[in-house]
Amino acid sequence: xxxxxxIIEGLQTIVTNLAQQADGHEIQxxxxxxxxxxxxxxxxxEHASDERGYVKKCIDRIIDLGGEVKLQAKQExxxxxxxxxxxxxxxxxxxxxxxxxxxxxxxxxxxLSTFAILSDYYKDEEGDMxxxxxxxxxxxxxxxxxxxxxxx
Numbered sequence: 001x002x003x004x005x006x007i008i009e010g011l012q013t014i015v016t017n018l019a020q021q022a023d024g025h026e027i028q029x030x031x032x033x034x035x036x037x038x039x040x041x042x043x044x045x046e047h048a049s050d051e052r053g054y055v056k057k058c059i060d061r062i063i064d065l066g067g068e069v070k071l072q073a074k075q076e077x078x079x080x081x082x083x084x085x086x087x088x089x090x091x092x093x094x095x096x097x098x099x100x101x102x103x104x105x106x107x108x109x110x111x112l113s114t115f116a117i118l119s120d121y122y123k124d125e126e127g128d129m130x131x132x133x134x135x136x137x138x139x140x141x142x143x144x145x146x147x148x149x150x151x152x
């Protein structure tokens with residue numbers, strides 16, 4: 001398999017998975033808003049918007065590379081009523097995704113346009129991972145109830 005084929009397949013994987021992840025974050029945003037966790041709701045709504053931006057960039061890049069963009073099905077994802085459980089889940093998604101994404105970034109290092117898109121996306125995901133870790137540390141320091149209160 002050529003690097004170009006691997007890159008196109010990787011970009012398609014991002015399109016498929018990240019589009020669903022953006023929808024999941026939008027749904028979680030509304031769940032958190034209904035619970036009065038407005039800061040968390042705003043964070044995840046913004047996160048969903050950012051993810052949709054990366055989906056568009058990946059779609060455009062697949063087209064630029066001569067690939068065929070697909071609308072692929074994805075398995076159902078969880079929706080959590082407990083914000084802490086969702087932060088833990090989302091943190092693990094970031095950790096797992098970064099390991100895979102690092103390999104794709106490496107594969108694209110000679111395709112500077114794709115490399116730039118993937119590097120930016122990697123940095124964004126890394127920031128999400130650090131935020132999740134920070135929230136778990138904050139909960140250890142101030143307690144779960146105070147953490148929830150800080151999100152209102």
